[in-house]
Amino acid sequence: MASRKDPMGIGLAVLNRIASSPAIDRLGLRKQAESAVYHGTRTGFQAAGAAARTFKRVKGSGKPVRQHTTADSGVFDLSPTEDQQMIVGVINEFASEVLRPGAEAAEAADSTTAEVLAQTTEFGLSLLNVPEDLGGLSEERSAITGVLVAEALAEGDMGQAVACLAPAAVATAISLWGSDEQQQTYLPAFTGEDVPVAALVVAEPRPLFDPFELSTTATRTGDGFVLDGLKSGVVRGLDAELFIVAAQLDGAPALFVVEAPTAGVSVAADPSMGLRAAGLAQLKLDQVSLPASALLGEGTLDDYRECVRLSRLGWAGLALGTGKAVLDYTKDYVVGREAFGEPIAYRQSVAFMVANIAIELEGMRLVTLRAASRAEQGLPYAREVALARRLTSEYGMKIGTDGVQLLGGHGFVKEHPVERWYRDLRAVGLMEGAVLV
Template identity: 55%
Template sequence: MTTADKSMGLALRAVRTLAESDLLDRVGLRKQVEKALYNGTRDGFRVAGAAGRTFAAAQKLGRPARQKKTKPRELFDVTPDEDQQMLVEVTKQFAAEAVRPVAQEADHHSETPKELLEQAAELGVTILGVPESLGGVVAERSAVTSVLIAEALAHGDIGIAVSILAPGAVPTALGLWGDAEQQAKYLPAFTEDNAPAAALAIVEPRPLFNPLKLDTTAKKDGTGFVLNGVKSMVPRAKDDELFIVAAELDGSGPALFLVESKTEGVFTEPEPAMGLRAAETGRLILENVKVPALALLGGGDLAVYEECIHRSRIAWCALATGAAQAALDYLIPYVNTREAFGEPISHRQSVAFMISDIGIETDAMRLLTYRAASRADMGRTFAREAALARRLCADKGMKIGSDSVQLLGGHGYIKEHPAERWYRDLRAVGVMEGALLV
């Protein structure tokens, strides 16, 4: 705890002690002190954005660097090639040996261990969208590869997977839609050993959120823009050094903006959620944040923003599929060994049917997700496929989480088994927007 944190805590404690005494009533100051206590509690945990680094272009690019498009296939076939298979196997091993053992602790403390984040960075999973000419590791653009890796990580834990993958959304967006100047300024930092934490911030704290109707605004101001608004459920918000923020551009429609955390008017505050606790979600608060013209990503094109939403939803479907598969892999041996009335509970028709449904729906979720990702790679329209995958994964993922708790009975309700965590995490798929990108 920092000296500032301790001082704030002591100050609030002193005000609370004073508020509990009858001295305030005798001197007529209760209303003033209660107001101070309210404001201190409300704003006390709001902090300025991470100091971060200074992003500067080390070289000038004549034109934007782009990854090559995947060669189209005549038949629908997403069988991993050798490179993809190698990445998936390494990621699966990492998820099983490093992610799964610490998942419960990370969920309890609402934080992914930094050592784990460093190990994940060494795998290169956060720079899959960086063009090879700028230090990336993959020559061809591949949403399918990103989906396979996200699915493998989520088999270990969704919350930790979000914490690991969220920073990769920013270089992926820059690789897809950034101009030469934006790429030269920001992308090199993501290929360094000490890569910055970053996030794609789209969700806002209001019911029935629609990503095409935003309350966060961006108004032209001279040669730049002024941003105001609040973003919700931002992974690792307090550590992020760079954000891509969705905002309504002068009433003309939503657009994406690059915002450095050290910019004046950028604040973050904790926002613990029901699920995804290991992702350490928080709120991003923008108060008259001035950004230059360079901050506008993709020229403010609505088609770019819509593609961003579709690609994000595919990423969340991949996480849902990975967690659903993890539940199935956990439930089958459980129902085969758990006995009731002298026989395994899997002999009960109702149990067997529930397990079968989970297997069927998991495969359906996987195929729809792969189909959407493969169409994105081939340069074909994929909005419909992304929407279908999102609808199925949101509905069936939530049901699989609920059925997992049900099949484990009393064990499903306690933290000794991971079912209750899957239940909480899988519910996020239907409400999250942004944060991830393929």
């Protein structure tokens, strides 16, 4: 049993108890047949948050609470700790027994089932980067743990993984950069049993989108701000109760906390090529008036840069998990598929292609974990994140393409999941925001 001084031990002990409990069976999630959809796609912009909760505003009384950076051990070792192995084991079981069997139905519905999302709440995914003093699980930042969790979830299904991780992104952002008032107002909802549907919104629907040159604007008023613009890639946007929105303020991007029922906020379904189970939507901001307290923390450019980098690390982790799924599936397929009296794996061209997937995946994983390690130690990591972004977006797409190619005609049909993984991997180099480690 981990002691209370162990920053990750408490949360992982909870996860271990859940893994050994009948909770998954109680929800019927081990049965593939019960992985059904619970609502269909809605179309057209509509007012957001008609049934959303009201967040009780708490006036700040002190400095915000931040997690500590992890001390440098002086040893270059990316092997997961015992606690990290424990949490990855739990998530892997959940991904293989719940997310993978339900992926096809979730994609068809453009949403992730309520039962699946409730189970991730029991796991405490939204608590991993919330300080212990605020009801979270740890006193230290662990970007590596965030990457490993994203990787494990995405090995089951990237679309559902994004839906599961979206509330955690908002909780993490408020923990990292929020003021004391914002932490006291919003974080209690994320540390309770009824975690709100929330989304970190950065992307915009325009060509060559640059997260540092936003079309969405925030204009100062006498007592606050007015937001205008159109955002895309909003995870579970139709059901969201809280948004953190990126907008251009005084010539530089900043983040704002926007409650869904606010006048002028509307959403519309926006199904995409991949990540369909994430329930992506567009968010329209039409003269949305916000109080001065809506600006996340101090609204500095450095905070926003870190948000973009940590988000890209999260997407890199998702790419690793889906890439691993492609590798495992194609390995088994080429060994079992016969042509001209022998397995196609005996052909050099096929064997070399599978080997290349493994090599590319290993390189992606190494640079991503190195970036995450530097991030959690408080060291400069911009270069490492850029490398991780480049490798996971470029080789992620290549792995998806090669997976389809290795299956031949089977790679093009929905009978096999590789075509879905191919479409999901295309999102890694395009999406901004949505997840955060």
